[in-house]
Amino acid sequence: MKLLNVKNLRISFKTSKSELLAIDGISFEVNKGEILGIVGETGSGKTITSLSIMRLLPGNAKVSGEILFNNKNLLDLSEKEMDEIRGKKISMIFQEPMTAFDPLYTIGAQFSEVLFKHERIRKEEIKRRSVEMLKLVGIPEAEKRFDQYPHEYSGGMIQRAMIALALLTNPELVIADEPTTGLDVTIQMQVLNLMKRIQRTSNLSMIFITHDLGVISKMADRIIVLYLGKILETGNVKDVIFSPFHPYTQGLVSSIPTLSTSRTGKLHSIPGNVPSLSEIKKGCRFYSRCSQRMEICKEKSPTLFEVSSGHYVACWAVEKNRNLVKMDEQ
Amino acid sequence: MKKTKETKNVETDFQKMVRVFLKSPFGIAGGIILIILYLMTLFAQFISPYNFTDLHSKYRYLPPTPIHWIDSKGKFHIFPFVYGIKEKRNPITYAMEYVVDKNEIYPIHLFVHGESYKFLNLFRTNVHLFGISPKAHGMLALFGTDKYGRDLFSRTIVGGQVSMTVGLLGIAISFVIGIIIGALSGFIGGTFDLIIQRLIEVLMSFPTLPLWLALSMIIPPSWPSTWVYFGIVTVLSLLGWTGLARVIRGMTLSMRDKDFISAARLAGQTKIKIIIHHVLPNIMSYVIVVATLSIPGMILAESTMSFLGLGIKEPMTSWGLLLSNAESLESISLHPWFLIPGAFIIIAVLSFVFVGDALRDAFDPYQYERK
Amino acid sequence: MNNEELLNIKDLKVYFPIRKGIFLQTVGYIKAVDGVDLQIKSGENLSVVGESGSGKTTLGKTIVGLIKPTGGKVAYNYNGKSFELFRSVPINVRQSVQMIFQDPFSSLNPRLKIVDTLKEALEIRKMFRTKREMIDYLGTLLEKVGLKREYLYRYPHEFSGGQRQRISIVRAISVKPKFIVLDEPTSSLDVSVQAQVINLLKELQRELNLTYFFITHNVAIAKYIGQKIAVMYLGKIVEINDSENLINSPFHPYTRLLLSAVVEPKIEHEKEIKVGGEPPSPVNVPSGCRFHTRCPFAMKICEEVEPDLVEYGGAFVACHLYSKERTKQIEKS
Numbered sequence A: 001m002k003l004l005n006v007k008n009l010r011i012s013f014k015t016s017k018s019e020l021l022a023i024d025g026i027s028f029e030v031n032k033g034e035i036l037g038i039v040g041e042t043g044s045g046k047t048i049t050s051l052s053i054m055r056l057l058p059g060n061a062k063v064s065g066e067i068l069f070n071n072k073n074l075l076d077l078s079e080k081e082m083d084e085i086r087g088k089k090i091s092m093i094f095q096e097p098m099t100a101f102d103p104l105y106t107i108g109a110q111f112s113e114v115l116f117k118h119e120r121i122r123k124e125e126i127k128r129r130s131v132e133m134l135k136l137v138g139i140p141e142a143e144k145r146f147d148q149y150p151h152e153y154s155g156g157m158i159q160r161a162m163i164a165l166a167l168l169t170n171p172e173l174v175i176a177d178e179p180t181t182g183l184d185v186t187i188q189m190q191v192l193n194l195m196k197r198i199q200r201t202s203n204l205s206m207i208f209i210t211h212d213l214g215v216i217s218k219m220a221d222r223i224i225v226l227y228l229g230k231i232l233e234t235g236n237v238k239d240v241i242f243s244p245f246h247p248y249t250q251g252l253v254s255s256i257p258t259l260s261t262s263r264t265g266k267l268h269s270i271p272g273n274v275p276s277l278s279e280i281k282k283g284c285r286f287y288s289r290c291s292q293r294m295e296i297c298k299e300k301s302p303t304l305f306e307v308s309s310g311h312y313v314a315c316w317a318v319e320k321n322r323n324l325v326k327m328d329e330q
Numbered sequence B: 001m002k003k004t005k006e007t008k009n010v011e012t013d014f015q016k017m018v019r020v021f022l023k024s025p026f027g028i029a030g031g032i033i034l035i036i037l038y039l040m041t042l043f044a045q046f047i048s049p050y051n052f053t054d055l056h057s058k059y060r061y062l063p064p065t066p067i068h069w070i071d072s073k074g075k076f077h078i079f080p081f082v083y084g085i086k087e088k089r090n091p092i093t094y095a096m097e098y099v100v101d102k103n104e105i106y107p108i109h110l111f112v113h114g115e116s117y118k119f120l121n122l123f124r125t126n127v128h129l130f131g132i133s134p135k136a137h138g139m140l141a142l143f144g145t146d147k148y149g150r151d152l153f154s155r156t157i158v159g160g161q162v163s164m165t166v167g168l169l170g171i172a173i174s175f176v177i178g179i180i181i182g183a184l185s186g187f188i189g190g191t192f193d194l195i196i197q198r199l200i201e202v203l204m205s206f207p208t209l210p211l212w213l214a215l216s217m218i219i220p221p222s223w224p225s226t227w228v229y230f231g232i233v234t235v236l237s238l239l240g241w242t243g244l245a246r247v248i249r250g251m252t253l254s255m256r257d258k259d260f261i262s263a264a265r266l267a268g269q270t271k272i273k274i275i276i277h278h279v280l281p282n283i284m285s286y287v288i289v290v291a292t293l294s295i296p297g298m299i300l301a302e303s304t305m306s307f308l309g310l311g312i313k314e315p316m317t318s319w320g321l322l323l324s325n326a327e328s329l330e331s332i333s334l335h336p337w338f339l340i341p342g343a344f345i346i347i348a349v350l351s352f353v354f355v356g357d358a359l360r361d362a363f364d365p366y367q368y369e370r371k
Numbered sequence C: 001m002n003n004e005e006l007l008n009i010k011d012l013k014v015y016f017p018i019r020k021g022i023f024l025q026t027v028g029y030i031k032a033v034d035g036v037d038l039q040i041k042s043g044e045n046l047s048v049v050g051e052s053g054s055g056k057t058t059l060g061k062t063i064v065g066l067i068k069p070t071g072g073k074v075a076y077n078y079n080g081k082s083f084e085l086f087r088s089v090p091i092n093v094r095q096s097v098q099m100i101f102q103d104p105f106s107s108l109n110p111r112l113k114i115v116d117t118l119k120e121a122l123e124i125r126k127m128f129r130t131k132r133e134m135i136d137y138l139g140t141l142l143e144k145v146g147l148k149r150e151y152l153y154r155y156p157h158e159f160s161g162g163q164r165q166r167i168s169i170v171r172a173i174s175v176k177p178k179f180i181v182l183d184e185p186t187s188s189l190d191v192s193v194q195a196q197v198i199n200l201l202k203e204l205q206r207e208l209n210l211t212y213f214f215i216t217h218n219v220a221i222a223k224y225i226g227q228k229i230a231v232m233y234l235g236k237i238v239e240i241n242d243s244e245n246l247i248n249s250p251f252h253p254y255t256r257l258l259l260s261a262v263v264e265p266k267i268e269h270e271k272e273i274k275v276g277g278e279p280p281s282p283v284n285v286p287s288g289c290r291f292h293t294r295c296p297f298a299m300k301i302c303e304e305v306e307p308d309l310v311e312y313g314g315a316f317v318a319c320h321l322y323s324k325e326r327t328k329q330i331e332k333s
C-alpha cells in the first residue's frame, strides 16, 4: 500500500541572479512498512526533497507537483492542517541533533511540548510516555535524563534522543536526513541497529537519506539514486547496488574502497566535480562526467525506463544497449 | 568565454559588504548624518554666522531668534529676515528683557561679510556662509546666546570640531595599542597572555569617571587649548584600548588554531609575519566594527569630562562644555536652548551606533559562508 | 625502499590543561595523547585509525611540531641528525615535514589569492631567483594535481572542497618534503571526489618518495594507503600491525569492535552486531586498561593494570589477553 506518493516534484529557488531548478521532476513512493533510501552527493537535493514533504522549505522556494500522503496532497493543505501532520504523522530526524534541540530547555520539556501539542494529554502521562520512549532507544537512567539539558547528553545519546523525539507521537512516516553522518562507526552501528529494530517492530515507514552506500545497503529496502535533482536509478537495494546500470551508480559503487580492496590497484573514480546548479545545461545532468556519453545525452534529458522488474534507469546509453539486445533477439 | 562568465558571477567581499550595508536604512541614515556632521566641523567657522569667541554684551541670554518670511504688515519677503531687538527693563522684576522691534527688518543674506576668521586655518577672510548685516540692531542667534552674548549656534558648530574628532583620534590611538597588545597576547599566549589579561582586567575594573578625573588633573591648567585637546585624547585612548585589545585577543585566539595558520607555521613563517599577513587581515572587519562602536563612548567621555570642567576649557569649546551651561534646573528652565548641544551629542552617538551595527551586519561571517 | 628510521616517538604525552576560576587554576587535564611509542621508517606509510577524540589529530600535530609535547619525545631524523620539531630548527628541516588538514574550508586563508598562499613557503626558503620561475613551478604543480594554472589568481571561495584539498596538497608538496601528516584529508569530500584525491595522494607518494602519516577513521582507506595501521583508543595505541594482517586477524578487542562496525555495501548484513557503550572522556581515563569499560572480555586485572604494547603473532598489541606471562606474574605476586 502506498503511504506516500510523490509525483513529478519540482523545486526551484529564486536567487538574486537567476532561478535554480534544484529538483527537476522526480516521482517516487513509499509503501507502508518500507524503508526507502535516498543516496546522492552534496547538492543532489536530498535535504530539500525531505523538507518539501514537511513543507518546511524557505520562502524563496517554488514547489510544484503532487505529494500525496494517504491520498491527500500535502501541497494543497492549509498551514493549520499541515501543522496537524507535521511532527505528528510525519516526523523528521536531522543530521545535527544539536540544532534540533533548544539548548535552553531540558530534553523532557521539549518532549512534553511535542506531546502536548499533538495529543493534549496529562502531565504524568506525558512523562511516562517520554521516559518509555527514551528507554526504548536505549538511554540509560531515562528518568534522570528526562530532566537534563541537551548539552549533558553525549553525541551518541543526543542522536538517540532525537530518534525518540521523532517516534514520540507514533508517526506513520519518519524522514531521517543523514542521521549518522559524523558519528563514530561504533556509535553509528548502534544507532542504525536501533532504527532498524524499531522500524521492524512497529512496521514504520521511513525515508532514509544518506550519501553512504554502505549504510544504505544495510538499512533500505528500495533506493533512489539522486544526482543534481534527477533520479538516475531506482529499484531494490540489491539490484541497484550490486548490479547497477547507470554509469553514475556504477562509478559510485566502484569508487568506494572496502576492506577487501587491493592495496596495489588504483581506485576507480568518476572524473570531475559535481557541477553547481547554475552550470547545468539542457540534456542529461550527468553528461559532463559520464564515461558513456553520446550525442543525444547533450540534447535530451533521459527518462526512467524499466530494466528489470521494479528497477528503473534514466540513461540513453543503457537504453540503446537494451534496444540493440532486443533487436538481436528478434 | 567561460572565464568571463565565472568572474562575473563572483562578487568580491567588498561589493557584498556594500550591498548588505545599503540594505540597512538606519545605517544609511547614520552614515549620511555623520558625513554632514563632519563636513560641518570642517567648515565650522565659515558656516557659523559669528565667531564663536566674540562677545555680544548687548545680547546676553538671548533666546533663539525666530526667522520670518512675512512681516507684521502681512508682506511677503523673498529673503527670510529677523526682527531687530531692543532691550527693556521689566517694570515689575527690574530684570533686563529683550523685546522684538517689529519696525526693524534685517534680511538674511548668503556670503555676508562679518567678523574675520582664518578659513581652514589657511587664510584670513570675513565671508560667512550666511548672516545679517553686522551693523544690525539685533542678532541672528539660531540657538540663542549664552551669558556673554556669544552665539550658541556658532559655538555648537565649532564645538563639534572637538567633540567629533576626539572620538576618531582617540580610537585611532587605542586601535594601534589594542592591535599590538591584543594580537601579541592572543598569539603568543601563555604567561604573557595571562599577565596582559590581568592587567586589562585591573584597568577595566576601575570606575572610569574617577580615573578620567585623576588623569585629567595631570593636564596642567596653563597648557594652551590645543595641548589640552591632545591631552584629553591621550587620556581617552590610554583607557580605551583595553576593550579593543580584549576583542582582538579573543579573535586572534580563535584564528590561532585555524589550519591555514598552522600551515604558515609549518612553512617556517615568523610569528610577526603570521600576525600581519594572516591574523590581522582576517579579523580587521570585526575590529573596525568594534572600533566604530567604541567611538560613541569616547565622545560621551569627552563630553562628561568637559561638562565637569576637567576637559576642554574656555575659550575653546565642545558640546560637553556647552552643555555645562545647562548645569542647573533653574538654568534649564530659564534658558532651555542651552540643551541644544546635548541633542547634537545624542545624534552623533546614535549615528555611530547605527553605522556600527550596519557594518557588523555587512561583515557578518555567516553571510560570507552562505555564498 | 630505504629503511632508515624517520621518526622515533618515545612515551609521548600531550595533556591539555583544563583551567577554571579567576586565576585560571588547572583543575585537571585532557589526556589527548597519553603515552605513545612509535617508530616510522622512511617510505613506510602508517595509517592511524580510531574514534573521534582518541587523539589522532593531536598526535599528528605534535609530530610535525605544531604542539609541544607535555612529556616524552618526538625525534625526527634529517640527513643523519636528530631534531625536535617544536623547537626552532633550520628552515630546510622545518619545511621537510608538512601537514594536510581535514577541513578544506579553514586550511586556506580566505583573504589571499591562491598564488599568495602558495608562494609563502617558497619565499621563506628563497627557492627561486625570479618570480617568473616560481609562478611557473606552482603552475606546473597545480596541473600535476589536476587543476588549472589560472587558478593561481583566484580566491579560495571560488573552489569546491575537493579543489581546495588539491591546493593544500600543492602547498604541502611544493617545498619538497620528506614526510607528510595527512589528517583525514578526504573525510569532508564527496564519495566520487574522495577516490580521485586518494589516487592522487598515492601517486604522489610513489613519485616524490614521500612518507605518509595518514589519519582517518575509515579503516578501508587506512588499509589502502598504509603499509601499517595503528589503532588508537583514548590517547594510546592499542594495536599496530601490517594493514592486511590487522584487518584479517585483529587481536585487540577494540580493533575487532572497530572492524565489526564498518558498514560496507553488502548483500547480507549481519543481523545485529553487539556494539556496546561509548568511549569515556579523555579527562577521566579509566584505570587499568582504558578499554575495559567497553570490553566484552574484561578480566579483573584489566581494571587494575595498564597493559603494555607487546609483540604477539607479528603484531604489537596492548591487551592482557595476549600478555599471559605478565598476567601470571601479577597473579602470583
Ligand SMILES: Nc1ncnc2c1ncn2[C@@H]1O[C@H](COP(=O)(O)OP(=O)(O)OP(=O)(O)O)[C@@H](O)[C@H]1O
Residues within 6 Å of the ligand: A013, A014, A015, A020, A022, A040, A041, A042, A043, A044, A045, A046, A047, A048, A049, A058, A060, A211, A277
Ligand atoms: N534556500 C536556498 N536557496 C537557493 N538554493 C538552495 C537553497 N536551499 C538549497 N539550495 C540548493 O539546492 C540544492 C540541493 O540542496 P540540498 O541541501 O537538498 O542538497 P543535499 O543533497 O541535501 O546535500 P548535502 O549532502 O550537502 O546535504 C543545492 O544545490 C543547494 O545549493
Ligand SMILES: Nc1ncnc2c1ncn2[C@@H]1O[C@H](COP(=O)(O)OP(=O)(O)OP(=O)(O)O)[C@@H](O)[C@H]1O
Residues within 6 Å of the ligand: C016, C030, C031, C032, C050, C051, C052, C053, C054, C055, C056, C057, C058, C059, C217, C282
Ligand atoms: N587545543 C586543545 N585544547 C584542549 N583540548 C583539546 C585541544 N585539542 C584537542 N583537545 C582534546 O583532546 C582530545 C583529542 O582530540 P583530537 O582532536 O586529537 O582527536 P581526534 O582523534 O583527532 O578526533 P576526531 O576524529 O574527532 O578528529 C579531545 O578530547 C579534544 O577535545
Ligand SMILES: [Mg+2]
Residues within 6 Å of the ligand: A046, A047, A048, A177
Ligand atoms: Mg542535506
Ligand SMILES: [Mg+2]
Residues within 6 Å of the ligand: C056, C057, C058, C183
Ligand atoms: Mg581529528
